[in-house]
Amino acid sequence: MNGSVRIGRILGVPLRIHWTVPVLVVLFGYGLGSQTLPAWLPGRSNATYTAAGLVGALLLIASLLAHEAAHAIIARTKDIPVQDVTLWALGGMTQMGKPRTAGAAFLVAVGGPLTSLAVGAAALGAGVGLNALFGWAVPAAVLVWLAWVNFLLGVFNLVPAAPLDGGRVVQSVIWWRTGDRDRAERAAARSGQVFGFLLIAGGWFYTLRGALGGLWLMVTGFFVLIVATAERRNAGMAAALHGVRAADAMSSPVETCPDWLTVERCVDDVAMRARHSALPLIDFEGRPSGLVDLSHFAKIPVSQRKEIRVRDMATPLSQCTTCAPDDLLEDVLEEARPSVSGTRILVTEGGLLVGMITARDIARLVQRHSLRGTDGSTS
Numbered sequence: 001m002n003g004s005v006r007i008g009r010i011l012g013v014p015l016r017i018h019w020t021v022p023v024l025v026v027l028f029g030y031g032l033g034s035q036t037l038p039a040w041l042p043g044r045s046n047a048t049y050t051a052a053g054l055v056g057a058l059l060l061i062a063s064l065l066a067h068e069a070a071h072a073i074i075a076r077t078k079d080i081p082v083q084d085v086t087l088w089a090l091g092g093m094t095q096m097g098k099p100r101t102a103g104a105a106f107l108v109a110v111g112g113p114l115t116s117l118a119v120g121a122a123a124l125g126a127g128v129g130l131n132a133l134f135g136w137a138v139p140a141a142v143l144v145w146l147a148w149v150n151f152l153l154g155v156f157n158l159v160p161a162a163p164l165d166g167g168r169v170v171q172s173v174i175w176w177r178t179g180d181r182d183r184a185e186r187a188a189a190r191s192g193q194v195f196g197f198l199l200i201a202g203g204w205f206y207t208l209r210g211a212l213g214g215l216w217l218m219v220t221g222f223f224v225l226i227v228a229t230a231e232r233r234n235a236g237m238a239a240a241l242h243g244v245r246a247a248d249a250m251s252s253p254v255e256t257c258p259d260w261l262t263v264e265r266c267v268d269d270v271a272m273r274a275r276h277s278a279l280p281l282i283d284f285e286g287r288p289s290g291l292v293d294l295s296h297f298a299k300i301p302v303s304q305r306k307e308i309r310v311r312d313m314a315t316p317l318s319q320c321t322t323c324a325p326d327d328l329l330e331d332v333l334e335e336a337r338p339s340v341s342g343t344r345i346l347v348t349e350g351g352l353l354v355g356m357i358t359a360r361d362i363a364r365l366v367q368r369h370s371l372r373g374t375d376g377s378t379s
Contacts, residue, residue, distance in 0.1 A: 018088030029057035056142040063119045068092035070115035078104040102176035109168030113154040120150030161195035162188035163227040185235035192228025240369035247325035250347045250355030259289045259311035288353040290314035321345045
């Protein structure tokens with residue numbers, strides 16, 4: 001997710017924190033310390049309320065992390081690759097590959113909400129116990145608040161609408177009943193779009209009545225709507241790419257550039273007639289060595305283009321997505337390295353470059369599939 005930074009690893013999975021997490025800590029800490037606790041336990045000092053509010057907000061972040069960690073742990077036990085876990089203002093996101101079976105998808109989906117409910121139950125029990133045994137009213141109140149938030153988080157995530165966990169549960173059940181994963185993904189995405197609209201409408205209604213919490217509902221609704229729409233589009237693309245080999249999608253032949261050329265020579269001799277916005281590079285033996293985005297050339301002053309070689313500003317082959325001509329395109333895309341510059345996949349055979357797949361090539365396949373009237377949109 002853009003705007004997030006990696007801070008370490010959890011259970012071997014990279015952990016990232018979005019810049020909105022400190023905002024979340026401040027908002028919940030302030031709400032707990034200035035409103036909830038004074039209403040529940042009047043008469044304490046401001047320092048006590050402030051400290052308790054901060055502790056409660058940090059415990060909430062830890063519980064969100066536990067929710068996402070549950071998804072990641074179950075996914076890894078089912079041999080599903082997990083890229084990273086990101087915490088942000090609306091909770092968390094676990095980036096992972098697609099489950100291979102409906103059963104695995106179901107277990108991964110329910111793991112998060114069940115963990116939140118379990119954390120809520122543990123916090124409630126601890127809070128009641130602390131108050132009953134030791135009379136520690138403030139810590140007990142913080143734990144009861146934490147329990148209430150986790151119960152709410154667990155129940156909310158079980159709403160049957162993607163990208164919420166409940167939508168994943170519905171998706172896995174439909175997949176199990178019909179055997180059609182794409183149809184299940186489209187159904188879950190449609191429910192997510194409807195739920196997103198309802199959240200936005202409800203948030204707008206509460207905002208007009210003067211409730212600032214309505215803004216939070218609207219933001220959540222926009223997020224759900226945007227992600228659900230993207231997932232519905234991706235499900236349609238996945239249906240179009242079933243059984244398609246990389247060789248069926250690639251552009252070939254592809255203009256290449258020797259990696260030892262200067263930027264000036266590359267621009268004059270190759271880039272000006274290139275069909276794509278990126279050039280694969282080849283070494284002295286004619287083997288691919290990397291990929292360079294043509295837009296980077298424009299950032300180099302003309303006076304320096306005689307000195308810089310294209311290989312010095314290229315993405316090395318080790319960091320590019322590559323595949324063989326017979327590889328299934330759907331599998332290649334699932335494992336593709338994310339890139340801000342778009343989809344560029346180098347197709348190689350015998351160590352030599354035989355073609356390249358771009359976002360335009362994929363869009364052309366999806367368009368042809370939709371023209372045949374087989375995108376499954378009526379299911």
